[in-house]
Structure formats: C-alpha cells, structure tokens
Amino acid sequence: DTAVSQTPKYLVTQMGNDKSIKCEQNLGHDTMYWYKQDSKKFLKIMFSYNNKELIINETVPNRFSPKSPDKAHLNLHINSLELGDSAVYFCASSQGFSYNSPLHFGNGTRLTVT
Amino acid sequence: RKEVEQDPGPFNVPEGATVAFNCTYSNSASQSFFWYRQDCRKEPKLLMSVYSSGNEDGRFTAQLNRASQYISLLIRDSKLSDSATYLCVVNEAAGNKLTFGGGTRVLVKP
Numbered sequence: 459d460t461a462v463s464q465t466p467k468y469l470v471t472q473m474g475n476d477k478s479i480k481c482e483q484n485l486g487h488d489t490m491y492w493y494k495q496d497s498k499k500f501l502k503i504m505f506s507y508n509n510k511e512l513i514i515n516e517t518v519p520n521r522f523s524p525k526s527p528d529k530a531h532l533n534l535h536i537n538s539l540e541l542g543d544s545a546v547y548f549c550a551s552s553q554g555f556s557y558n559s560p561l562h563f564g565n566g567t568r569l570t571v572t
Numbered sequence: 573r574k575e576v577e578q579d580p581g582p583f584n585v586p587e588g589a590t591v592a593f594n595c596t597y598s599n600s601a602s603q604s605f606f607w608y609r610q611d612c613r614k615e616p617k618l619l620m621s622v623y624s625s626g627n628e629d630g631r632f633t634a635q636l637n638r639a640s641q642y643i644s645l646l647i648r649d650s651k652l653s654d655s656a657t658y659l660c661v662v663n664e665a666a667g668n669k670l671t672f673g674g675g676t677r678v679l680v681k682p
Contacts, residue, residue: 499657501616501672514669548615558604558663561670563615 461485464549464564471539472572479534479567481549489513490532491561492524493548501548507532539571575599576662578673585650585680592646593676595660605636605643608659610675616659619645650680 464481471477483490491514492504506514507526521537532549546566552559578595585591597605605622620627622634622643633646647654660673 498674500674501659503669506669558621560606560618560621561616563617565615 462549462551462562462564464547464567466567467565468568468570470570470572473539473541475539476535476537477539477569478536479547479549479569481532481534481564483530483549483551483562483564485551485553485562487551487553487562488529489552489554489559490526490529491550491552492532492534493550493563495546495548495566497545505532505534539569541571544569544571574674575664575671576660576673578658578660578676580674581677581679583676583678585647585654585678587650587652587680587682589650590646590648591650591678592644593658593678594642594644595673595676596640596642597660597662597671598641599662599664600638600641602641602662602664604663605634606661606663606670607632607634607643607645608661608672610657610659612656616672619658647678650678652680652682654678655680 462483489508491506495501504518505524510526523535526532548566549564550561607619608616609619610616620629622636626635631648635644657675657677659675661670
C-alpha cells in the first residue's frame, strides 16, 4: 500500500533516555514533516524537510534532532527525554513545498515518558 | 488571539440533521485553507480544500469569507460515521507551514 508509515506506534520510556522514531513514505513526495499533538489535541509543526534539506525548524528544544537520509525517510531522534515530551508525534509528507500541498499523515507514535 | 481558532464543541447532532461550524484565522495574508478530519486516536486526513468561491463535496460544503477571516464547514444529512474532530488548517505564507486549529468535535447520534 502507498502510505506514510512510522514506527514504533507506541513508545513508553523513562525520563533521561534517548529514543528514535522512524518515518518512511512511498508516495514519491519530496517534502516531509514532523508534527507534535499534545494532550489538548493541538497539532504543531516541529520540522520540515524538502529534498533532504531542512526548511522549517520551529522553536523545538535541541534535544530533538531530525535526520533525513533521503527524500523518502525522515527520522526523529530525541535525547534526554522529559515528561513534557509525552505526546503523539505524527510524520507527514506532501508533494512540493507550495502553500497548496495537502499533507498525508502517518498513523502516529504515542510517546509516554515516565 | 490564537492564529486559528475553532469552537471545540462537542456538537451533538441527530442523525440526518445538518451541522455547521466556523473557524477564524488571524493572518489576513493567509493563502490556502483546508478541512481535515481526525478520528479518535487516528491520524488527521484531508477532508477538503477550501476555495475562494466555496466548494462542495457530496454532503460537505466549505466556504471562505476573507473579509471576516473565517472558513466554515457544513455537513448535510449527517451520518453516524461523520462523528470525528474536524480540524481547520490555514497556510499562512509561501512554503508549506500549516497552522492547525484545535478542532471541532462532532458527535452524530441515532
């Protein structure tokens, strides 16, 4: 199936640990994103890559580091996890980086930091 | 004022009824607008883009009012499967930096 897939779906870890979330899309899109959805359900953009180049880097702690080895992959590494990092993280992709490109989301990674 | 605001609801709607809700945005330079649908514990999915002239997709009608800076979504003949959170999304500038509203929850009941 053509899709945006991210792993793992659930991630439970302790404070201070380092963890990674992987994302892959086989839609042929050239732009990928990470969004965070907090407990109040607000979706906020964290990062955006276009053709492996970082385009958007919102005010995110530098404990979060995205890596895009190629156009089809955008991984998120998080160092020194904190309680406030608990949220659902969505990867997304779009074709092009114009204002009219709708997003295709992965099914989310529910991160719980204890 | 939040950049994109929505009434969180829930809107309790009898099956078969019509429901409508708005979303206001603060940046008059906003260029494109979308409605996404998010089911509980699922990812958001594009429902429809919103065009200046208004557009319809089956039972769903979207409108844009640039003068008053809001978009609207109307659902006719509501189905139980329409129960979801509807996210208003605004693209404010060149580049695909979408700003999401907090969502409007719709519950369609028999």
